[in-house]
Amino acid sequence: MPDPIIITRKLRREFIRDQFHVIALEDVDLEVQPAEFVALMGPSGSGKSTLLHLIAAMDRPTSGEIKALGTDLRALSDRQIARWRNQHIGFVFQSFNLIPVLTALENVELPLRLTKLSRKDRLEHARTALELVGLGDRVHHLPRQLSGGQEQRVAIARAIVTDPDIILADEPTGNLDAGSALEVLTLLSRLNKEFSKTVVLVTHDPHAAQFASHTRHLEKGQLLPNSVAV
């Protein structure tokens, strides 16, 4: 069995919110294998998004270990984390988070501006990513000129354009109608199956979780054992 691509040990994240001490994650031990499609499920406030943010190094744990692709994320500086995230992580937001003043092509090209690729190559890669998500004919559209489903597909194209090892999706279908949600989930599944991308999907929709190869549940900040579902 290959080494896990994501490992957490005794991962803990605490916040002080409005003078209240909140434990968002408590002693989370998680392993995700390469090319696995994992769904993290749980009710609101269960800590699933917090866990995803820690895996993406968008936040730092209070205690515990977290390694992704063999890198101890706690040991990296801000600048190193930014670079690491750009190279290894593709992140898909619930509300798409496209830059409104940039076209679909420019939005997708954005992460590539941090690489050494020439402008021609960057645009070629971005165009390929857009074609892969079925938006080859919408490259010059601004986000406001696209439907919600199309916006999310542009966001997925942006997430995969750097050919990351891990795709993290935070409720990517939360703002979509059923048809668009199906398209997005099919796309994530295809990226996992055809391109061997490791996908971690946060969702509270059981239908969405069916696209994953494994489902893990969180409850009040704790990761439930593999077989237990709430």
Added chain:
Amino acid sequence: MALPLGYNLRNLAVRKTTTIMTALGIALTVAVLLAVLALVEGLRTALRVSGHPLQILVTRKASSSELVSVMARANFEQIKVKPGIARSASGEPMASLEMVTLLNLEGVDSPGGMNVTLRGISPAGREMRDRLQLERGRWYAPGRREIVVGKSVALRYPAAKIGGKLQFGKGDWEVVGIMSAGASAVNSEIWGDLFQVASDHNRAEFLSSVLLRAADPVAFSALINDLDADQRLNVSAIPETRYYEKQMIAAAPVQFMGTFVALIMAVGSCFAAMNTMYAAVARRAREIGTLRVLGFSRAGILFSFVVESVLLSMIGGLIGCLLVLPLNNITTGVGSFVTFSEFSFNFRVTPQLMLSGVLFGALMGALGGFFPARSAARKEILNALREI
């Protein structure tokens, strides 16, 4: 690599009302500064072209200007035979005895009257002024109460029109011509026949100064040394160019006040840019968070917002340049503390000046944009993503 410039430009276009208002504020500041600098540049140019590099102005020792100098005709006879003086086409030494005094004229901008330089000058003196030309009318006739006025004088003093009469000395003097000599001080003077002017002021034997032209640069230095060292003459000799350079002091109060006002306005403009950029940072918090997630560093975010502020201010700078362009070549005048008379010249809005205006705008943008940009860069990713 940084965020694309198009990202910043399009964001400026999206909030166009704020962009225009901020840019206009910066434009006014830049326009005030450029107006002052155009005035100083015009004066500097006029003074720079007013002297000939080989000419020497000789005045009585310790005189600060031609106006307060007294030069005896007998001294002139000794000076003009000094070695090293250039010769005219007719073989005469290029030396001009001149008399300078002031006339008080009512001007367009000075109804209470303003001093204008009156110069009594010989034909040799006219020959020594480069680019001197009669624009209209004719030259004064020797021995008659006739004068020729500089083109700026004609423009700024209604009485100094061809056919007009000015009363001074012992009678009325008729304006018979208008002269010019490039952008030089000649345009601000009134000239008449040396003997007639001196006679009318009872100064036939005691005039003001001597202008000499040296044969070559070596003779130029030697002549100055010779004249300064000659204790019989008791005169001071300085390069004509330096004499006019010293008059730049006339621009100092205007330059100081203008720059002071512009700097005060610049502080206000910096705050305007800062306010605009703080609003932009607040509005685009989620974008900032997203960019950080995509891998852009804090430094990259800071740079991008500073660039946006600089672009905004450069737009203001460009508008400021356009606002000040109509001033170009407008004639104005300043009172000189050296000659106690008005020195007329044209505003000069040069490309270099406009470039400095745009750069001044950019500097305001950089200063005003830095703190909002730093606040953008310091945002924690998750906090930024949660902001609406």
